[in-house]
Amino acid sequence: MSRMRFEIEPDTEQRGVSLQTYNTATFKLIQLLRELDSAISGKSGGMVNWYVVDLGKNATLTLEIESQIKKLPKRWREKPIHDTAPAVTQSFITGFENIQFRGISPPYLSEYGLEKLQSMMQLLQKNGAKGFIATSVDDQRSVSVTESGAKTLQDLLPPRREEKGSVEGTLETISIHGSKKLIIYESLSRKGVTCILRKEESIDRAKEALGKKVVVSGNVHFNIKDEPVKVMIEDLRDLRILGLGKKLPTAAQLIGSDPNFTGDLSTDEYIERIRRG
Amino acid sequence: MAEQPLYKRPYFDSGVFIGWIKKERIPQKDEDGNIMIGEDGKEVIEERGMIAEHLLTLAEQRVFPVVISGLTIAEVHKRRGKEKLINDENQNVLDYFEHEFVNVVPIDRKIGEEANKLCRKHEDKKLSPSDAIHLACAKKGGCDVLLSWDGPLNSIDEPGIRIEKPVMWNPPERIKPMEQMPLLKEIPVEKKSEGQEKEESNQ
Numbered sequence: 001m002s003r004m005r006f007e008i009e010p011d012t013e014q015r016g017v018s019l020q021t022y023n024t025a026t027f028k029l030i031q032l033l034r035e036l037d038s039a040i041s042g043k044s045g046g047m048v049n050w051y052v053v054d055l056g057k058n059a060t061l062t063l064e065i066e067s068q069i070k071k072l073p074k075r076w077r078e079k080p081i082h083d084t085a086p087a088v089t090q091s092f093i094t095g096f097e098n099i100q101f102r103g104i105s106p107p108y109l110s111e112y113g114l115e116k117l118q119s120m121m122q123l124l125q126k127n128g129a130k131g132f133i134a135t136s137v138d139d140q141r142s143v144s145v146t147e148s149g150a151k152t153l154q155d156l157l158p159p160r161r162e163e164k165g166s167v168e169g170t171l172e173t174i175s176i177h178g179s180k181k182l183i184i185y186e187s188l189s190r191k192g193v194t195c196i197l198r199k200e201e202s203i204d205r206a207k208e209a210l211g212k213k214v215v216v217s218g219n220v221h222f223n224i225k226d227e228p229v230k231v232m233i234e235d236l237r238d239l240r241i242l243g244l245g246k247k248l249p250t251a252a253q254l255i256g257s258d259p260n261f262t263g264d265l266s267t268d269e270y271i272e273r274i275r276r277g
Numbered sequence: 278m279a280e281q282p283l284y285k286r287p288y289f290d291s292g293v294f295i296g297w298i299k300k301e302r303i304p305q306k307d308e309d310g311n312i313m314i315g316e317d318g319k320e321v322i323e324e325r326g327m328i329a330e331h332l333l334t335l336a337e338q339r340v341f342p343v344v345i346s347g348l349t350i351a352e353v354h355k356r357r358g359k360e361k362l363i364n365d366e367n368q369n370v371l372d373y374f375e376h377e378f379v380n381v382v383p384i385d386r387k388i389g390e391e392a393n394k395l396c397r398k399h400e401d402k403k404l405s406p407s408d409a410i411h412l413a414c415a416k417k418g419g420c421d422v423l424l425s426w427d428g429p430l431n432s433i434d435e436p437g438i439r440i441e442k443p444v445m446w447n448p449p450e451r452i453k454p455m456e457q458m459p460l461l462k463e464i465p466v467e468k469k470s471e472g473q474e475k476e477e478s479n480q
Contacts, residue, residue, distance in 0.1 A: 163385060163386055165383050165385050166383055167383075168380070168381055168383075170377075187342075187377075187380040187381075188344075188380050188382065188418055188419070213375070213377050220385075226387055242375040243372070243375040243376070243377075246372055246375070248372050248373065248375055248376050249369050249372055249373055250334075250337060251297070251329075251330045251333035251334045251336075251337060252330065252334065254297065254298060254369055254370070254373060255297055255298070255300050255326055255327075255329075255330040256298070256299070256300030256326060257298055257366060257369065258298050258299065258355065258366040259299050259300065260299075261295060261298045261299050261355055261356065261366065262295060262299065262356050263356040265356070266301070266303075267292050267295045267296050267299065267301055267325070267426070268292070268303075268426065268427070268428075270295065270356070271291065271292050271295075271352075271427050272427075274352060274407070275405045275407040275408060275427075276403075276405050276429070
């Protein structure tokens with residue numbers, strides 16, 4: 001369970017925050033929480049629902065929400081289920097910190113998540129909203145985002161260069177709305193990378209890869225911070241499921257498995273030879 | 278001051294994997310090149326295989342991730358030598374790199390450019406292009422340490438990252454595996470009516 005406070009800082013020169021701004025900001029908030037939940041839990045709809053537990057207006061418009069784990073289908077209950085809500089709240093706050101202070105994109109969010117966040121940020125300095133504050137009530141971790149955060153996000157969204165390459169991570173989402181897309185959570189950066197399929201084809205192979213570690217190869221688009229944001233793939237042959245149908249060996253199984261791995265050379269001699277001739 | 282973990286996000290040089298597969302034991306030598314003898318009268322041995330296995334086991338327990346690069350995968354290959362090529366050992370290693378906790382930094386233009394700069398910067402230490410690619414990948418991978426037994430690479434001093442020999446390390450108990458979260462049985466689950474469930478599926 002996790003409790004989060006979301007505040008809209010009103011511009012004191014205006015009469016108040018417009019109802020549409022309030023409505024859009026809270027709608028984007030729930031969309032973002034769901035995307036984070038889905039990425040962290042690996043379940044497309046996420047694991048938790050959020051309930052309003054307090055509303056207030058002092059210096060800011062305050063909305064306090066609390067998570068509850070969804071009632072799960074029977075087949076899920078056999079396995080241990082994790083409460084993703086604390087991680088979702090922390091990731092949301094880290095995301096705000098990333099755009100406000102670090103100049104990098106938030107964790108877990110895909111290109112579409114970033115667009116939702118941008119729509120939220122675009123509400124600032126218009127119709128009475130000056131900033132947003134997100135607080136994890138459980139540990140009082142709090143961050144305030146302003147127009148400068150919105151500017152950072154604007155810079156992070158457009159791809160700045162593209163090259164042939166690959167992205168490795170866990171396939172978490174398949175979307176068939178419009179062009180067929182996959183969202184992979186990159187292992188290195190824990191950010192969502194959108195893979196767009198160029199050819200119209202069956203997505204059965206992608207379904208098989210759902211929730212698994214995969215590597216996709218294609219034209220990788222990077223943003224200004226050299227973070228991969230998008231991969232254009234020709235077809236699903238460019239998607240490889242790692243460890244598929246294999247029992248991967250452990251460290252204990254492979255130690256000493258081949259004393260002659262480098263022939264008559266010691267490791268040091270072998271490394272010296274391949275690196276320095 | 279709180280004790281920091283020794284390794285948060287280590288980059289493993291190729292030699293660490295090779296030493297592990299070979300279960301390598303290296304007698305230690307003093308400055309004059311003489312084999313060192315310990316207080317027990319036995320040779321002082323660097324148990325590289327055991328150290329590597331220990332660290333990889335910690336990674337399997339999700340204490341930290343393992344970061345490598347495409348170059349590591351290429352370098353850790355079974356030498357054919359005079360023996361008949363046995364694919365099994367080589368394939369086992371390739372399979373190991375497919376584990377979920379192994380993160381591979383792809384080698385791209387940016388890595389090439391960074392490695393180029395590192396070669397020039399550390400020309401006095403004769404940093405090879407391959408070493409420089411490993412170092413550039415470790416930096417790109419956000420690693421706090423590059424673990425290597427390669428003498429020339431370990432002589433490099435690069436800001437933002439430690440380059441050092443791997444050592445046995447037992448993490449403090451409070452460092453929990455990365456994905457550890459409370460289990461469902463410890464968490465109150467809401468009870469809902471059918472109507473509520475329908476409403477949520479429409480959310």
